[in-house]
Amino acid sequence: MKNENRFMIISQNDKPKGFFYVFFHHKLGVCGLCGILLFILMAIFAPMLGDMPQGYGDFSSVQLAPSAEHFFGTDAMGLDVFLQVVWGARTSIRMGLMVVLYSILIGVPVGLIAGFFGKKTGEFLMGVTDLFLTLPMLPLMIMMAAILGPSIENVALVVGVLSWPRIARVTRAATLEAMGMQYIEAAKCLGIPTGVILGKHVFPYASSFILVETTMLMATAILAESGISFLGLGDPTVWSWGKILQGAQQNGIFFQAWWCSLFPSIFILLFVVSFNFFSLGIREGLNPRSREI
Amino acid sequence: MIPTVTITGFLMGTMIGGSLLTETIFAYPGIGRLIYEAVGKLDYPVLQGAFLTLAATVIVIGIIVDLLYAKLDPRIKLT
């Protein structure tokens, strides 16, 4: 009897629950995923919901309250707020992806190198990273956005260049962990070039940690973009949620035409919360402890 | 306690930066609004000064955080 019991337990331990099993049982994570999918669908099908609002609408339809015709009402220029929000999702996702791309391009190599070479190189790189991490981001972003000029690419570049340190830190931590593992030792002994070790053996180990961080970064990127747009330094040619808010604030209809300020705010909130929940789910799924019984 | 202090240290930077939006919207005369206005005028000396002050604040907070580690956790020794 006693032996049998022990055998049972061991067999369970041998078969840990899969990542997807844990993730899909993590309610918040699933909620986040649903939210993200919704935003992606919204962005993809934006042109089918209506043309991008631009210029001005009909003067008789200025600042209309939400109705069946205009789901989210209209703004001071007589444009449909629902379509602005939908097209804003496009900007947000595009912007988020670009930010993630930029910060991975900078952050991952820095993290890998800092973790792999250790000692002086590592310390130096981490010093730089810490410097960037402690710098107040928003003022710097505003300054860079103002100097580079208002376009979505520039804003993404600015946010990306200033948020890579988080990726770098996570990558370094994972790299340091991997360095202690025997297969890296073995690879080193076999004389495999450093680049290949980093790319083929260390990076895959670190990638799951990086994934968690990038989802968080998407949320930060959108907040930063909204802030910059709200201050009027965003791209004037595309819609973004921050820009809708700025329009409402500029026109002094923040409270009268509450639909102009409420809906974009809700979408910013939902977007950020979705990505944060999603990252919680992924973290849970990747955490070996939660995958055991 | 140690992680709390660490996070607080990092948050200070964000906090100082984050005040920019609040100050701009509510016309509160702070360093954030100063930066925003200087950016509009591309007034570089003001920007340099503002960033120097911000950086100094962040560094001082960093030092305090480091020193607090030693106070809070006897196992950590500053060398």
Place this chain on the structure above:
Amino acid sequence: MKANKYLLLLSMILLLLMLAACGSTGNTETDENGGQDMAQAQSADGTLTLGMLADPDTLNPLATTDGNAGCWFAAMVYPTLLRQDENAEVEPYIATDYGVSEDGMVVTFTLREDLQWADGTPFTSADVAYTKYLAGDLGISPTTASALDLVESVETPDDYTVIFHLSQPSYSFVTSIGVRLYILPKHIWENVEDPANFLNNTNQVGMGPYKLAEYTEGEYYIYEAVENWLDAPNGIQAKKLVFRIYPDVNTMALALQNGEIDITARDLSYDLIEQLRGKGYEIAETNSLGFTHIGFNLENEFINDLAVRQAVAMAIDKDTVLQFAVKGQGEVMDSIVSPAFSGLQTDDAENLYPAYDVEGAKAVLAEAGYSDTDGDGILNAANGENLSFNMIVISNDVALTNGAEVIKQCLKDVGIDLEVMLLERTTFIQRRLDIDFDSYLASWGTMEPMMGDFIVNYLSSSPVYFNGVKCDATEEAVLAMQSAVNEEELVAGIHAFEKAMAQDIINVPLYMQKLSYAYNGEAVSNVQAYPSAMHGVTTPEALVNMTLGE
């Protein structure tokens, strides 16, 4: 370990210092009123708090070209020979009388004899002559330069008479100089080394009802009332004026509702006015004597092409611009002479500019050789370049930014790509002075034909001629206005100018706006808005007449 303790102590002290720096305003003299304590406007001690949108361009009354705080502050401290009353009629101020000789070549001002500067020095004709020397001979004052260029010599036969000898007759000279030239005390300004760049931010000696007490750039300007102002024998109720700067009109409206300010010194948008009226705030209204227009820089190769300017004038739906910019609170302009001066317009004023006609605009452009060769919806010039230029706009003026949206769309419909550049107010003013733009959208604070304002702004040699290149027809008409010797000639000149402007199209007049200011009726009453966006409720007489309390 000991060293660490000191380090910790040092850091703590540094942090404390930084925290302390946040607390006080850093200026001990003004602690009780400066900074955050200013948040509650107090009318009990004679303090009146006003909201404005930007710093003055300069506190130097000679150099200011700003239709805002720059000229409010100049007028509050420095007098002019003549001034305008609440109906925009010219009346004497520090000059009791003025006259023009029959040939129009000699202009005489008789000055008031009982006046003295704030430091007690008597005011004499020498001050006027010296101001003319600074503004005219040294060429410092951009807004009066074109009028002062006509002055051959100034004569001061006695202490209270000033005689200007002109090189050519000019009917508008009297009012132009009388109302626009701030008179400065000679005994102060002759000691100033570089009057053009003089900051004039301490110990101002003027003769107006107020003097600058202290200020912090970007935050507030505090003015104190003088003891005995010439037109307020019973003293001034608003002993102290605090002008606070807000980033936009909405924050300013919010500040009014929070009790931070008593009056908005800048006009508010229609939505805000309606909202505030609904909440029981009082509104002061007046018609603007200025207008909103697009100005062209003819140095740009596209804009230099008259066909492009014609197309722009035809493509813009002014009614729609008026609707979206100011919610229809104003009147569309058909000619350069505003409907506020309808008596001065020529008979067919409404037909001078080409009418709104999108197809017509396209036809004009096609005829001039522009066609969309690369299929991107934007017309191309013969060399393949996109027909594209920029338009600079002040970013925190919602009427202008909304108007710019409409204009951009209108031009897009005819295939012109307009890049709207939103600029901070002082940057805008600077770039316009430097002619660093292709076109601009702005409101003139005031533009009075009879006072020679057209001459000031459209004489190609004027420092405030923003169109870059001289246009012959316009120039000729401006010179005709300048040399008019009597009213009929000036009116004829204005009519000719109106036609010349519509022919050269160096700017597109859009609309004249109604200006509305809001104030807290419990804190201040008797608020009168003067019909010029230059001053509005901040005209010296308006400020002096305000009654504090209910």
